[in-house]
Amino acid sequence: MTEDRWQDFPEAQGGCQCGALRFHISAGPARATLCHCRMCQRASGNAFAPLYEVPDGRISWSGQPKEWASSNLATRGFCDICGTPLYYRSQGTTEIMAGTLTPDFPYRPHDNCGVESRKDWLATLHSLPDRPTSPDLLAGVVSYQMAEGI
Template structure:
């Protein structure tokens, strides 16, 4: 990611099962979306929305497992539930925005890896939309940990 850092409030987040939680102290950070093929495969999704912060601002509860996805970075995930949590370089974490508490003011500042951007993303604003409640919440019982 290459957006200009700006100040953000404290952030909290973690995995689905609650085994790994983190707190990021308030301060400069950068937000962006990466469409590169490596991020697509690491997240199992069309792109990775990422919040980048220096590693010295992160406090952990629980421990993420890591896999070296390249010669310059590792991907962190919960070993218990499999939630992708971050990409880490030597002194920086890039957290997956979906792992952050919903009240965090994540607004992407830029997009990278656009050579691999999936064309069908352009159609999203034209598709019919519905809430989760309308379609699934009447029958689904979540096993996810409560959000902090």
């Protein structure tokens, strides 16, 4: 890849919450981006979408994601069992939702795109107080999500 911000990354894996869909991405050039466009906001249910872009041929799947054409240019993949949004696919590349990668993967975004729709309040995040999840809440959680790294 000759475009700016493509760099070599190690192999990656991940999948949906319920484990019905898993993916493996071979090592090689990739791009890590935060997309703030309105389509990504709606597709992710969030203020932005952290995306890990790789050429289509580098991804192998266990299970078959459902797809929806969100525009004439792009298709979005998701798990039809648990609803996890998994990717944005367009023009020969797939942009995996970074939250679906295993926690040990060295994802670090290198740019922002779709900034015309960026939420103003994101600039204040560094000044907000941090608080951990309540130990009492964690003690009562029974997770139905697939264990990480499997």
